[in-house]
Amino acid sequence: MASPKTVPKDAQVMMQILKDMGITEYEPRVINQMLEFTYRYVTTIIEDAKIYSTHAKKSSVDADDIRLAIQCRVDQSFTSPPPRDFLLDIARQKNQTPLPLIKPYTGPRLPPDRYCLTAPNYRLKSLQKKVSSFAGRITVPRLSVGAVSSRPSTPTLGTPSVQTVGTKVGTPVSLTGQRFTVQIPSSQAASVKSATPTTPTVQNVLINPSLIGSKNILITTNMVSQNSSSDSTSLKRKHEDEDDYDAL
């Protein structure tokens, strides 16, 4: 700890306050943090008080303004836990309902999906682009955000029309949740080998494996592969995708 002589006066005051409150051991940076907080708090209050006093058309800021400013800020930033009688009251209400029975054999016991964090938080948007405009590899952006780490498999095989989730073949079981749209560039010329260029391909959205909570595995995928030829390409593509992920 810096010697008291070389320390600025504010810091000395803060050290004295800490000593008065019985705190004898603290890291040296605590004083800086406390001073920063003090400065920020006091300036906020005084600024608010100035606003109130000009609103009341007073010539100078007085104690009432400060008091009002403190009161308003306290309700905003420094909330305290509810009072005891309130807690006792809600506890009484809550504790009256009997404990719910447990349904047997329900797999992972989780709240309704709305209250879980297991939903994909992205949604794939369709991109109506022409076939030959792109060449090169598919670059699929990495999409592991929070709990969801599902990634779309090879999007297109042949035709470039990348369609949104939920169309045509095999509606993916996508759960509601926060989403952001991801644009996936359309497929590449390299993959135009498929025999059926006109079949609409489906975006294969994989169900995130985080639904799988226990040893009772639910393997729900929704992969649709159009034809056998696409399988090999899809496999190959998958590895490429992984490389892409690393690159990104």
Place this chain on the structure above:
Amino acid sequence: MAAVQDAPMELDAEKETKPEILSDGTSNLSGNTASGTLSSPPLTAGGAPKQEDQQTLIAVLQFLRRNKLTESVEILRREACLEDQEDSQTLDGSGGGKGDGDGGDANSLLSRVSIASAAAPQIISSTSMYDQPDVSVVLSAYSQQGDPSLYQVYYSSLKNFIESVLDCHRAELSQLFYPLFVHMYLELVYNNHENKAKAFFEKFSGDQECYYQDDLRILCGLTKKEHLKGNEALLDFRTSRFVLRISRDSYQLLKRHLQERHNNQIWNIIQEHLYIDIFDGMPRSKSQIDSMSGSFAGETRREVNKAKVFYGLLKEPEIEVPLDDEDDEAENEEGKPKKKKTKKDSMGSKSKKQDPNAPQQNRIPLPELKDSDKLDKIMYMKESTKRIRLGPENLPSICFYSFLNAYQGLTAVDFTDDSSLLAGGFADSTVRVWSATPKKLRKVKSAAELNLIDKESDDVLERIMDEKTASESKNLYGHSGPVYGVSFSPDRNYLLSSSEDGTVRLWSLQTFTCLVGYKGHNYPVWDTHFSPFGYYFVSGGHDRVARLWATDHYQPLRIFAGHLADVTCTRFHPNSNYVVTGSTDRTIRLWDVLNGNCVRFFTGHKGPIHSLAFSPNGKFLASGSTDGRVLLWDIGHGLMIGELKGHTDTIYALKFSRDGEILASGSMDNTVRLWDSMKAFDDMETDDFTAATGHIHLPDNSQELLLGMYHSKSTPVTHLHFTRRNLLLAAGAYNSQ
């Protein structure tokens, strides 16, 4: 609060009767004046001196009336023109409420009354708890207004009295000092007598017991009424009643002294704020009192700890152990007394008799056993055959897991029951799970890959695991504040973590992702614990309540409210029917899961409680706090049965060995100590007197009970865990400073 609300009913009834009693002669005056004395709000702004006189006049009137001097009453009324009082006689609480803080002179009469009423100081509704304005009361109140230094006089005179009393009574009556001191100080602060309050504090704070020093330091900083508003703990202190246990003889002494002195100030405080639990018998000695006191709200009333608690263990389900195992107890059905897992089940399980102290199997709904759970149980039984029998001659080996490079950020640790996984919660809001065995951590493959595996193969459960990302440890990100509590589920599928951000998160250990965030506490959650059967978990936090959740409900099932300060430690009883919480208010409460009632209330610690542990047979509880003592409690009788002194710093880890013979405690003083819990529990005597009055005389045998003390190299011990074979694992973060 019920207590406060009932009071006005009674006093209203009193008020009705009082005028009738008084109005023997005068007809029209009694009702008015009686009520007039009570309300007298300072309606006129400059009416302060008038109010004073009116108070005196009213008091004199009452005095005359009581002595049946009716004619004098009439004359006085006429002369003092007391008719105008009839306007100001509305018993509006708001007027009275305003009177308390404005420095008006009706203050002192009402202030004492209004302090005791409703919880929030801003909304004092002084319709509650009006005292009958005694002459002496009014006069003393009157004289107090300008002279709060009388508080000092009262306190000093009480001090002198107590010092002059017989030795045997002195210890008991000294218990009065602290609550009286705090209440008087708060009254002075409340009435804006800041300087007097400070002088009072300086003069008498040094006399208080050392274990109240922390509270006194907080009080020292509160010098204005506004300071009181945000401090929930102190508000609760003011409204709840401080419990004292005094023998009848001492109490009679005290009462006689106070009443003959007409020292109503102290008597009133005692009546309003203190609850004196009188018992018949010998007065307690200082050491006995010291061992039980120290909590924020005094001690426990005797009847609080009398409810029946089912502390026995649930019957184990019958599981057929497959015969092809190499173990020789293959024929053994579950629950046979061969294994020394539990002491309670040794007799009863064979004959399938219900243990009278054990709860019914279906008292609370518990999840059924799945096949995987049955396999786990079989594994558990096998391991327990290989368990080392511990004792004073046979101490466990200790394996210490030191977290390096944690930079003082390790805030929580937990082990799975089979000691295969270790989780650490950190101040940078991450949770990290390690494998404590050579087997690496694997997560389930993504759905794309899962589609490709052969689902019919025998080892499908291995095939679904992703080998490519297998690692020693996995990080779990999601919290937005330091993680203060972690807990594994018994089936090793889930991990719970509680954090300063107010949420409890459920993580899947199959996919190492977050499944649910349970929001309920809006304040830091200090601890969380899974039930021994899974499905339920409990969390406790800064909002002074503990909540019981089930994994499939997004709202808590039970709220355990009652503590006066933060709940710092929460644990389930081995039979999952009870939850114990330790708090910063230095008390421990045992709650019934079925209906949320507090069934046991233990005081005695002198500092916030940070660790709790149940003995494996469910009968006893051990608790450790910042004062460095481990206290042992008998749950059935509700008594303290042991005190283990030795640690010099906060005890953050407590664990009983698998058979309950050894209690291990780990503390911030970098040591792990082993205590002989068998001996500690055997030594306890529960004769009728002890059970009835709750007096314990604790032998000071901490040294005898200490079996071993092991130092680590500057690593405070954060967690302790006995493996199924009774090897002791300890965890802590290496502190290089």
